[in-house]
Each structure stands twice: as C-alpha cells, then as structure tokens.
Amino acid sequence: MNQQQLIKDWYIRYHSIFKTRYTVKRKDKFLQSLEADVKQFRSDTKVDHFKFYEKSATEYRNLYIGNIKKAKVVFSTYYDTPSAHIDAYKFFDIESRKRNKTKLILVSSLLYLLVGLAITLFIAMPIFKNYDTFSWQFISMIVGIVVYFFFLGKITQGWPSRHNLVQNTSSLLALLLAISSMRKNKQVAYAFLDAGCLNNGGLDRLREETSAKIYHLDSIGSTQELHLLSTHDALYHLISAEKIEANYQLSKQDLNSQQLNEANMNQVLAIIEQVSKEVSR
Secondary structure, eight states: OOHHHHHHHHHHIIIIITOOOOSHHHHHHHHHHHHHHHTTTOOOEEEEEEOSSTTOSOOEEEEEESOTTTOSEEEEEEOOOOBOOSSOEETTOHHHHHHHHHHHHHHHHHHHHHHHHHHIIIIIHHHHHHSOTTSHHHHHHHHHHHHHHHHHHHHHHOOBOSOOIIIIIHHHHHHHHHHHHSOOOTTEEEEEESOTTTTSHHHHHHHHHOOSEEEEEESTTSSSOEEEEEEETTEEEEEEOEEETTEEEEOHHHHTOOSOOHHHHHHHHHHHHHHHHHHTO
C-alpha cells in the first residue's frame, strides 16, 4: 500500500470508525488498531499502563514507539477525544476545560430534568392511576423511566464530542505519517498519550519516564497559525491556535471544522524531520 492509500485509509479509520475515543472501551479498540498500523513500520512498540493514584479503578494507557528512555527527542500527542463543551478551547488551561465541561453538563441536566418532570406529571402519573400494574401501558412507562435514568447518568458524565478532526485526530495523523515516512532512528521516539483532554495525565507520565526533549502536538490541523512554544524545560508545544493577548485558543468554529489544514500538516512534518536530523548529528 503506497503512502497516499495509507493516508486515505487512516483518515477514514480515525476520523470515522474511531472518531470518538472517550470511554475505556472505545480507547482500547482504538489502541489495538493504532498499534497494528504502527507495526507495519516499527516493531518496537510498548503500551505503558498507569493510574493517577494506587487505589484508582481506572487505568490509563500510553503507547510508545522507540525507546523513550534512550531517545534524545520524543514526538507526542494525545489520542483521547474531548467531551462536548460550549466555549472555546483554551490551550494550557486545564481549569478552563473543567469549567467548560461542567457548564454544559449543568445546562443539559437541568433541561433533561425539566423534561422528565413534565413527562412524570402529564404522562406517567395518569398511566399509574388509570391502568393495572401488568397492563402494557404501565409496563411501557416503567421501561421508559429506566431508559430515562440511564441517559440522565450519561448526561451527568458528559457527552463525547463528535467533532474531533482538529482536536486531536489531526495531530495523531501527523505522527502516523512521520512514523511511516522516516527511517528508524534510535535517537527519536514517538508517544500516543492518554488523558490529554482530562488533565494531561499521559503527558505527565511521559515526562516521568524520559529525560528527552518532548515536542507535544495539539490540534495542529486547524486553519489557525502554527505556533511552537516552550512552557517547561525540554517541553515544546506545537499547536495551531488564535493568539488573543497572552492566550492561545481555538473557537468552536475552528474545532468543528471537517477540513484539515494541509499547510500546517506539511509544516509539522517538516519540523519533525528537521529536529530528527539535528539530534542524529
């Protein structure tokens, strides 16, 4: 399969089949597919399992390609996708992400509860008063109530966003292209990280495991300008964003775009190639 066919195949797979990577089940299926794709070019893959605290029931997974402990540079991105939210996405502001998610959960939960109250008053109560316990109307109403509370539980956890091409499938595709097109280099490693939309937990884990320079990609495929920023020692962020005063962000319109910025994608690949050559000298 030539590179153009690979790009088309990956675009369909990760923009359509695995477009949401929000639950543990969806992320597991995605990781199986991603590792299989990477192994067409590299056999040195490793899945790193970790928890945020010892007694946590939730386990997270990073996928590493190459030896991150011996590499001089690691190119990384997160693979999980965000929950639906109302406002713009602000880079480097985890608290803003939490508020953004909470705001939509509160609004949608309130509306859902009001709908449930109306159904109870005008439909459920008359049925319970006028029909026998084993009538189909009574049983149907009970089933409806169970379904109602099932979806209420889903709403309170946040709905997965359906618009994930920019954040962050674009960065994922860029790393896949780099892995497929560049020769194996012991000085260079790659990392696909978990919990990027939650609290950057996967990135924190990577920084604990390696002393290499890290170039972290985030939402590089938008129509906004590309920026290479340094926020910590040996950590560089490669993002496409609108700069407003001292802040970097993407609007809802930017995030919902269904078109990749090819210029940004090509520029990112050029940066990865250049940095890889520099560390190999």
